[in-house]
Amino acid sequence: MRDGEMAGDRPPIVALGLGRQRTGKTTLLNTMVQYFRGLGNPLRVWNADQQNRSHTISLFFRDAEDVPGGGIEDAKVWIEARLEDLIRHRYDAVLDVGGGATGFSRLVQEVPLLEAVEANSVRIVGLFCVGPERADLDYLEQFAEVDQFMPASSVIVLNAGLVLSGRTAIGAFGSVIEHPVVKRASSRGACVALLPALTCMPQVTDRGLTFEEAMNGVAPEGGEPLSLFDRARVNRWWSRDVPEFFGKLPHEWLPFPRTTGRVGATESSVEGIV
Amino acid sequence: MARRNRDTRAILRTIERSEQRSRLFWWMVDHHDEIVEAARRHRVNWGGFCAEAAKLGLTDTRGRAPTARNARETWRQARRAVAALRAAEAAKPPARPGSIYPSRIPKDWKPEPFRTLGSVGSGTGAALRPPASAAPGAPATPPAHRRPRFLGSPDDPPEVQEMWANLEDQFDKEDRWAGGLPVKRRR
Numbered sequence: 001m002r003d004g005e006m007a008g009d010r011p012p013i014v015a016l017g018l019g020r021q022r023t024g025k026t027t028l029l030n031t032m033v034q035y036f037r038g039l040g041n042p043l044r045v046w047n048a049d050q051q052n053r054s055h056t057i058s059l060f061f062r063d064a065e066d067v068p069g070g071g072i073e074d075a076k077v078w079i080e081a082r083l084e085d086l087i088r089h090r091y092d093a094v095l096d097v098g099g100g101a102t103g104f105s106r107l108v109q110e111v112p113l114l115e116a117v118e119a120n121s122v123r124i125v126g127l128f129c130v131g132p133e134r135a136d137l138d139y140l141e142q143f144a145e146v147d148q149f150m151p152a153s154s155v156i157v158l159n160a161g162l163v164l165s166g167r168t169a170i171g172a173f174g175s176v177i178e179h180p181v182v183k184r185a186s187s188r189g190a191c192v193a194l195l196p197a198l199t200c201m202p203q204v205t206d207r208g209l210t211f212e213e214a215m216n217g218v219a220p221e222g223g224e225p226l227s228l229f230d231r232a233r234v235n236r237w238w239s240r241d242v243p244e245f246f247g248k249l250p251h252e253w254l255p256f257p258r259t260t261g262r263v264g265a266t267e268s269s270v271e272g273i274v
Numbered sequence: 275m276a277r278r279n280r281d282t283r284a285i286l287r288t289i290e291r292s293e294q295r296s297r298l299f300w301w302m303v304d305h306h307d308e309i310v311e312a313a314r315r316h317r318v319n320w321g322g323f324c325a326e327a328a329k330l331g332l333t334d335t336r337g338r339a340p341t342a343r344n345a346r347e348t349w350r351q352a353r354r355a356v357a358a359l360r361a362a363e364a365a366k367p368p369a370r371p372g373s374i375y376p377s378r379i380p381k382d383w384k385p386e387p388f389r390t391l392g393s394v395g396s397g398t399g400a401a402l403r404p405p406a407s408a409a410p411g412a413p414a415t416p417p418a419h420r421r422p423r424f425l426g427s428p429d430d431p432p433e434v435q436e437m438w439a440n441l442e443d444q445f446d447k448e449d450r451w452a453g454g455l456p457v458k459r460r461r
Binding site: 160168169170173177186187191192193194196197244245248 | 425426430434437438440441444445447448449
């Protein structure tokens with residue numbers, strides 16, 4: 001069995017971080033990988049974000065696999081190969097496709113990707129990251145309504161970390177929630193969820209720390225640990241807010257470990273969801 | 275439900291019925307709970323609703339017969355108005371004990387704990403036993419779907435309403451920590 005490969009009844013999951021640039025795709029996937037690896041699922045990390053160099057998911061995971069080359073066509077071919085490998089070896093993975101025109105968007109335009117992958121009993125989970133700007137929905141609109149790429153397991157993730165200080169999240173996201181694109185997506189089964197803000201997120205990610213390291217006061221090499229209050233903020237976010245966030249999403253859309261399932265769940269209840 | 279309807283109507287009577295609101299709006303406010311109950315059983319046929327509304331002389335703000343789109347939007351606003359009023363009412367402190375004249379207290383009135391004990395089984399020990407459904411191995415009652423207060427629509431299927439209710443909770447929590455107002459007070 002290869003690294004990250006898992007036996008079990010539920011279909012493999014590939015979670016895609018989708019959205020325009022600077023909407024929190026990498027932050028969400030970073031959080032997701034840390035959380036589910038912490039629960040015992042060695043899910044794989046694929047980085048196809050060719051635009052981002054200073055804040056890429058590969059900085060957080062040494063075993064992340066990066067797209068070789070810098071062209072859109074390179075990325076497209078690489079993603080195809082990764083998906084074929086996942087179908088063959090049945091493991092879970094996250095894919096950071098990056099923002100803007102990408103190899104992934106080219107692939108979606110060329111082939112009916114959803115049908116092709118899901119026909120092989122693989123669950124694609126679309127994580128559409130949006131901030132409070134109307135333009136953040138363009139990506140969702142393009143994928144869902146133009147390219148017809150809207151996985152049955154789709155989450156519209158409202159990133160509260162992008163709300164300007166002093167505004168309420170409900171005030172900031174009001175127009176996004178009521179936008180017809182979001183309404184149509186939710187009526188087709190997409191879930192809308194609010195990713196809670198961590199105000200000191202840059203202090204954690206700039207240090208290249210995991211959330212557990214940050215809240216435990218670990219210092220990066222040649223750097224300082226987080227301040228006492230920031231450690232408390234990370235502690236609350238990581239121990240309470242993040243589990244609540246994932247707890248609100250449909251269980252079967254998430255890469256819980258096959259052997260133990262959700263913390264506290266029994267083996268039989270996990271098997272029953274497939 | 276009947277008591278709640280009366281309470282709601284009493285609250286609503288205190289509001290000046292502004293001319294800026296349509297007759298349709300006020301009718302929907304008056305019949306809020308009945309509409310919610312009907313919408314729970316069947317998807318609202320707004321076209322048919324408008325035809326009936328026109329017969330009753332329920333018009334929009336311009337005095338015209340409502341369109342389906344207009345009626346749907348008016349219903350959304352009516353739900354918000356009723357929810358806001360009920361939330362405001364619920365936020366009021368409870369009536370002070372002793373604020374009712376003794377002559378108005380019903381003869382069979384008992385303090386809450388005694389009333390509970392006296393109503394279950396025989397003897398006070400029965401009240402302390404867990405209900406039968408809580409016995410080990412008994413099938414759990416499926417949780418009822420929660421209905422969102424503002425997001426979503428009554429036409430949404432239950433699982434979508436549950437999702438919107440979850441999102442409202444998330445907003446409430448996020449904005450409470452940020453020092454903001456809960457969802458129900460927005461706008």
